Structure formats: structure tokens, C-alpha cells
Amino acid sequence: MIDLRSDTVTTPSERMRQAAADADVGDDVYGEDPTVNELEARAADAVGMDAALYVPTGTMGNQIAARVHTERGQEALVEHESHVYKYELGGFAQHSQLQVRTYDGGANGCPTPEQVREGYVEEELHRPGTGLLCLENTHNAKGGVAVPGEELAAAADAAHDLDLPVHVDGARVFNAATALDVDPAELLAPADSVMFCLSKGLGAPVGSMLAGSEAFVERARRTRKLMGGGMRQAGVIAAPGLLALENRDRLDVDHENARRLAADLDAVEGLSVPTPDSNIVLVDTTETGLTAAEFIERCEDEGVQGSEFGEYTVRFCTHLDVSESDVADAVAAVERAC
Numbered sequence: 001m002i003d004l005r006s007d008t009v010t011t012p013s014e015r016m017r018q019a020a021a022d023a024d025v026g027d028d029v030y031g032e033d034p035t036v037n038e039l040e041a042r043a044a045d046a047v048g049m050d051a052a053l054y055v056p057t058g059t060m061g062n063q064i065a066a067r068v069h070t071e072r073g074q075e076a077l078v079e080h081e082s083h084v085y086k087y088e089l090g091g092f093a094q095h096s097q098l099q100v101r102t103y104d105g106g107a108n109g110c111p112t113p114e115q116v117r118e119g120y121v122e123e124e125l126h127r128p129g130t131g132l133l134c135l136e137n138t139h140n141a142k143g144g145v146a147v148p149g150e151e152l153a154a155a156a157d158a159a160h161d162l163d164l165p166v167h168v169d170g171a172r173v174f175n176a177a178t179a180l181d182v183d184p185a186e187l188l189a190p191a192d193s194v195m196f197c198l199s200k201g202l203g204a205p206v207g208s209m210l211a212g213s214e215a216f217v218e219r220a221r222r223t224r225k226l227m228g229g230g231m232r233q234a235g236v237i238a239a240p241g242l243l244a245l246e247n248r249d250r251l252d253v254d255h256e257n258a259r260r261l262a263a264d265l266d267a268v269e270g271l272s273v274p275t276p277d278s279n280i281v282l283v284d285t286t287e288t289g290l291t292a293a294e295f296i297e298r299c300e301d302e303g304v305q306g307s308e309f310g311e312y313t314v315r316f317c318t319h320l321d322v323s324e325s326d327v328a329d330a331v332a333a334v335e336r337a338c
Contacts, residue, residue, distance in 0.1 A: 001300075002330045005307045007172075007254070007279060007319035012205045016240035025235035028054070029225070035235030039242050040209070046245060047173070047194055048185025049211035053220050054238060058171045060229050061195035061210040063091045066132060068219045069165040069193070072097040074131030077119045077159075079105040081141035083169055084134055095227065099128065109139035110147045113158035120162050133159040135191070136169040137176045141309075144172065144258075144280025144317075146179035149187045156190035168194040171208070175201055175278040178251040192216070201251055201279060203320045204244035206237050247320060254279040257318040257327050264331040265316075268338055281316040282309060288338055298337035304330045 003009045012020075026032030036054050044052035055061045062084050066076060076092050078085045080102035084092065092098040103115045111119070116133060123129025135155060137147040156166040168191045170176070177184040188194050193212035198204035210220055224230060231237075258276045265281070266273040270288035273281060283306075285295045292308040299306055299314075309315040318327070 001303055001305060002322065002326050002333070003305045004316040004318065004322065004330060005305045006317050007200045010203045010319050010321045012240050013203070013243070016203075016205065016243050019239035019243055020236045023235040023239035025233035027232050028234045029230045029232060033233065033235045033238070035242070036238045039238045042242065042245055043209040044211050046184060046248070047170075047188050047196065047211050049188070049194065049213070051214045051217035052209045052211035053217050053224060054231075054234065054241070055208050055210055055224060055229050056206065056231070058169075058195055058197045058208040059088050059091065060224070060227060061208045062088065062167070062169050063095045064210055064220050064223045064227065065167045065193050065195060066092050066098060066134075067096045067223050068216060069167060070096055070098055070131035073099070073128045075099045075101045075121055075128055076132040076134060077101050077103060077111075077116065077130055077164075078134045079103060079109045079111070079136060079139070081139075082109065082134060082136050083140055083171065084136075086141065098131070101130070105139070107142065108145040108147050108151070109136055109142050110151045111155050113154050116155055116158040117162070120164070130162070130164060133164050133166045134169060135166065137187070138172045138179070138278050138280070140171070140280070143274070143282040144175065144276055144278040146176040146277040148180060149182055152187065153190040165192040166190065167192065170194045170196040172197070172200055172278065174248045175251055175255070178248075179255060179277045198241040198244040201254060201319060202244035202247045204241045207241050250320065251279070254318045254320065254322070257322060257324060260324070261316060261318060261327045261330065264327075265334060268331075268335055270338055271334075279318045281318070283314040283316065284312060285314060286312045295337065299334055302333035302337045304333040304337075
């Protein structure tokens with residue numbers, strides 16, 4: 001079975017498994033795990049932030065950021081198809097007692113400065129006020145679109161003019177940097193905080209990083225404890241994360257495989273597939289007469305797995321466990337399914 005459901009399905013390499021077995025460990029809640037400490041330092045450096053915090057999941061990282069940046073009852077300005085809005089179980093409301101005000105970020109999910117200003121609510125007697133702008137890069141629901149640095153900076157500048165902090169859900173931010181051929185630190189310079197995943201395109205078995213200023217991370221560490229994310233001898237899972245950071249340099253392989261997959265699937269009668277920015281391929285099945293669910297069922301019968309992303313939209317995601325030959329085999333399987 002060729003698993004293209006997500007880049008979260010990768011399995012740890014033998015090097016990662018050995019690193020986990022050999023890791024130096026200590027109690028991370030006391031700040032005494034040397035492997036976690038090294039991972040946090042290297043992660044902060046990778047995104048140009050002062051400090052970073054190791055968290056079990058990307059969702060927890062986003063939720064911690066919202067809690068730290070805001071006050072109870074404020075509004076968070078989020079994209080209407082963003083991960084924090086669609087896929088995190090209403091966490092902003094549950095964990096931080098935030099309301100959300102959505103904007104339509106168009107093709108790449110990034111608001112214009114005008115949209116930021118229009119969405120902003122000033123605090124007054126009857127209104128809670130806006131407390132946070134959330135951006136996403138790459139944008140999952142838009143098909144792994146990479147938001148250009150100038151657009152992200154323009155939105156962040158508009159937010160800062162209104163004294164709003166800016167958090168970036170950068171689960172796949174290294175994919176964005178690779179697609180845009182820019183240094184991640186430069187891309188994220190306008191942001192106050194960023195979360196990125198080790199367990200997606202970078203291939204670690206578990207874990208994400210939340211980065212920002214020293215003061216932000218100090219408060220985030222306390223909030224992580226509140227949310228049940230304080231870990232003990234976490235070096236055994238942080239060690240594969242250190243190796244995962246090295247996989248930043250091979251993401252262009254996944255992008256090339258995604259482009260090849262998209263081009264070959266677009267040539268299949270009945271399918272419409274735009275060229276992807278990164279490693280996410282969205283397939284429109286409308287002309288086949290098959291819903292996404294029906295299409296996926298047929299593909300699975302032929303040995304390929306994908307994800308339902310709309311009534312007539314299927315997502316295929318390339319990753320480090322998918323080779324060029326796997327792409328060719330996947331295309332052949334889809335042709336049979338159609």
C-alpha cells in the first residue's frame with residue numbers, strides 16, 4: 001500500500017531509532033534533559049527566534065501560543081479554513097476562552113493589511129477587543145500553498161500597528177521556505193511566535209516546537225504544564241527530533257515528487273490537478289462522477305491511500321517514505337481506479 005494520506009505517516013529511520021535508544025536523558029520538567037535542551041536551542045536557531053519549547057503536538061503548540069498571547073474573552077483573527085479553526089476542536093474557545101473572527105485569505109490564506117484592519121475590534125465597554133492574529137504557512141486546506149514573505153510581513157505589520165501579536169501556525173513552514181527559496185528565519189522575522197512540526201515532512205515519530213522570545217517561551221513552558229504537556233525523560237523522543245531537523249535539506253525531493261504526481265494525475269481523464277507549491281496535491285474528481293469518498297475507496301482497492309478533503313476533492317501528500325517509483329505506481333493505480 002502506498003500511503004499518501006499525510007506526511008504524518010512516516011516511520012522513524014534506523015538512525016532515529018538508535019538515537020532514541022542512546023539518548024542522554026533527564027527530567028525535562030526540571031529543565032534537566034540535555035537532549036531536549038539541545039533540540040530546543042537548535043530549533044530556535046532554525047527559525048530565528050530567541051528560544052523554543054518542545055511540545056508533544058502541533059495542536060498543543062498552537063493552543064499554548066493563543067493562551068500566552070491573549071487575555072480571556074478576546075477575539076482571535078483567523079483564516080476561515082485554517083487548521084486552528086477547522087481541525088483543533090474549538091481549542092481557542094475551550095482552552096483560552098477566545099472568540100474567533102474569521103477572514104477569507106483567498107488562494108493562499110493570507111489576509112491583506114486591509115483585512116487585518118477590517119477584522120480588528122477595538123476593546124471598549126461592549127466589545128472584548130482583538131488579541132491575536134493567526135497566520136498559516138504553508139496553508140494546509142489551500143493545498144500546501146506557500147505564503148510569500150512580503151505578504152506575510154504586510155499582514156503582520158498591519159497587526160503590529162494595532163498592537164496585535166502574530167502567531168504563525170508553521171506546521172510545514174520549512175516546506176514553505178523550501179518552496180520560496182528563502183531562509184526560514186527571514187520568512188518568520190515578522191512573527192512573534194511560530195509552531196512547527198517535527199513529525200510531518202521532517203519525519204520524526206512525535207513532537208513539535210513552539211518558538212518566540214525568551215519571555216514568551218517562559219510563559220509557554222508554564223502553560224504547557226497546565227495543558228498536561230510537561231514531560232519527564234523526553235530525550236528518547238527528542239533525539240529523533242534532532243535528526244529530523246537535518247531533513248529540512250531534502251524537502252525539495254518531496255516537492256518534486258508532488259509536482260510529478262500532480263502533472264501525471266492531471267493527464268488522467270476526468271481528473272483536474274493544479275501544480276502544487278509544496279508536498280500537498282489536491283485532486284478534483286468532479287468530472288469522473290465519483291465523490292471523493294468513492295474515489296478514495298477505489299484507490300485503496302488498487303493500493304493507494306489518500307484523504308477526503310471535500311465532497312469532490314482528494315488530498316495526496318508526498319513525504320520521505322514515498323519514492324519516485326512510488327509516485328509512478330500511484331499514478332498507475334489511480335488510472336486503474338478511474
